[in-house]
Amino acid sequence: MSTASTSATAAERGLLEAAGGGDEDAFRRLVEPHRGELHAHCYRMLGSVHDAEDALQDALLRAWRGLSRFQGRSSLRSWLYKIATNTCLDVIERRPKRVLPIDYGPAADPHDGPGEPLVESVWVEPYPDEKLGVEDGFAAPEARYEQRESVELAFIVALQHLPAKQRAVLILREVLGFSAKEVADTLDTTTASVNSALQRARAAADERLPEQSQQATLRALGDDDLREVVDSYVDAWERNDVEAVVAMLTDDAVFAMPPLATWFGGRDAIEVFLAGWPLSGAWRWRVVRTRANGQPALGYYSWDEEEQTFLPFALNVLTLRGARVQEVTAFITRSTEDPDREVLARLPEQPADHLRLVAAFENFGLPERLD
Numbered sequence: 001m002s003t004a005s006t007s008a009t010a011a012e013r014g015l016l017e018a019a020g021g022g023d024e025d026a027f028r029r030l031v032e033p034h035r036g037e038l039h040a041h042c043y044r045m046l047g048s049v050h051d052a053e054d055a056l057q058d059a060l061l062r063a064w065r066g067l068s069r070f071q072g073r074s075s076l077r078s079w080l081y082k083i084a085t086n087t088c089l090d091v092i093e094r095r096p097k098r099v100l101p102i103d104y105g106p107a108a109d110p111h112d113g114p115g116e117p118l119v120e121s122v123w124v125e126p127y128p129d130e131k132l133g134v135e136d137g138f139a140a141p142e143a144r145y146e147q148r149e150s151v152e153l154a155f156i157v158a159l160q161h162l163p164a165k166q167r168a169v170l171i172l173r174e175v176l177g178f179s180a181k182e183v184a185d186t187l188d189t190t191t192a193s194v195n196s197a198l199q200r201a202r203a204a205a206d207e208r209l210p211e212q213s214q215q216a217t218l219r220a221l222g223d224d225d226l227r228e229v230v231d232s233y234v235d236a237w238e239r240n241d242v243e244a245v246v247a248m249l250t251d252d253a254v255f256a257m258p259p260l261a262t263w264f265g266g267r268d269a270i271e272v273f274l275a276g277w278p279l280s281g282a283w284r285w286r287v288v289r290t291r292a293n294g295q296p297a298l299g300y301y302s303w304d305e306e307e308q309t310f311l312p313f314a315l316n317v318l319t320l321r322g323a324r325v326q327e328v329t330a331f332i333t334r335s336t337e338d339p340d341r342e343v344l345a346r347l348p349e350q351p352a353d354h355l356r357l358v359a360a361f362e363n364f365g366l367p368e369r370l371d
Contacts, residue, residue, distance in 0.1 A: 140177025
């Protein structure tokens with residue numbers, strides 16, 4: 001059974017009739033129940049909250065203008081997904097795929113410190129899944145991936161490496177549970193083409209995805225053990241205790257810092273970096289716990305002497321393997337146009353970039369400062 005009903009409901013038909021007559025309030029009431037899931041869909045397609053918001057607004061505008069062509073023979077939900085998917089495909093044609101630093105270039109020498117940031121929008125952005133109402137479990141019996149699993153960083157990055165049509169097919173079929181026929185209608189292609197694309201997309205995604213999702217890892221840990229892991233990690237950071245932080249990492253841990261292309265691989269390299277820069281004692285840190293991409297996340301604040309308060313520095317998304325941290329993706333909010341390495345090495349002293357601050361703190365409802 002598909003996630004979509006075969007036609008619009010009676011309530012939807014009444015709102016459709018009113019909206020078709022120019023009633024904007026009726027249109028808002030019609031689409032509002034679907035807004036959250038459509039936003040998540042656009043994020044999966046595009047890897048960016050900012051791009052997802054723009055694409056969703058464009059899609060809803062297209063839907064408003066195209067109401068006269070919607071006869072209610074399919075479900076409203078299917079129709080909205082068709083418009084949103086094709087809007088995202090249009091966006092993908094105009095810009096490069098988004099990645100994380102580990103896919104952008106080789107690991108850096110930790111003795112060199114942080115590298116230069118890239119100004120172009122090539123990085124995957126963190127996703128406030130709890131704030132935007134991404135639900136637990138599967139969207140439909142036919143779905144292969146859980147809803148929160150399908151916004152995990154590893155999953156989003158794996159999607160970005162797929163050709164656009166394959167990406168759409170995998171999401172519509174395996175995350176949302178639409179039938180092959182419905183997907184074929186969405187993409188104006190044949191069922192055979194959808195099935196072929198799905199087979200290739202599955203194989204490519206499976207090559208990039210870990211054996212265990214973060215949702216499975218978090219369930220295995222349980223709430224109490226997860227809280228203990230995160231609290232211990234936070235306590236070590238706030239004490240600038242390099243040894244304690246490193247002891248909590250896996251041997252093959254990765255530390256990445258978009259928009260810097262720099263990333264460090266392995267406990268030894270990360271230890272050198274931490275001791276030389278963020279945990280050198282030059283800065284004081286405070287941390288606020290949150291969640292991003294269905295994973296534990298930490299909002300880092302650095303002390304600002306002039307403001308006499310702690311100001312946002314980075315949102316660190318943690319990827320766990322068992323009770324250890326396997327990957328840290330630190331979405332840094334500070335920026336500088338000075339390419340000098342000494343300046344870049346002191347990023348906590350640089351001003352915030354507004355768009356990055358929105359992406360990593362405001363979108364998550366994190367405070368503007370900590371006293």
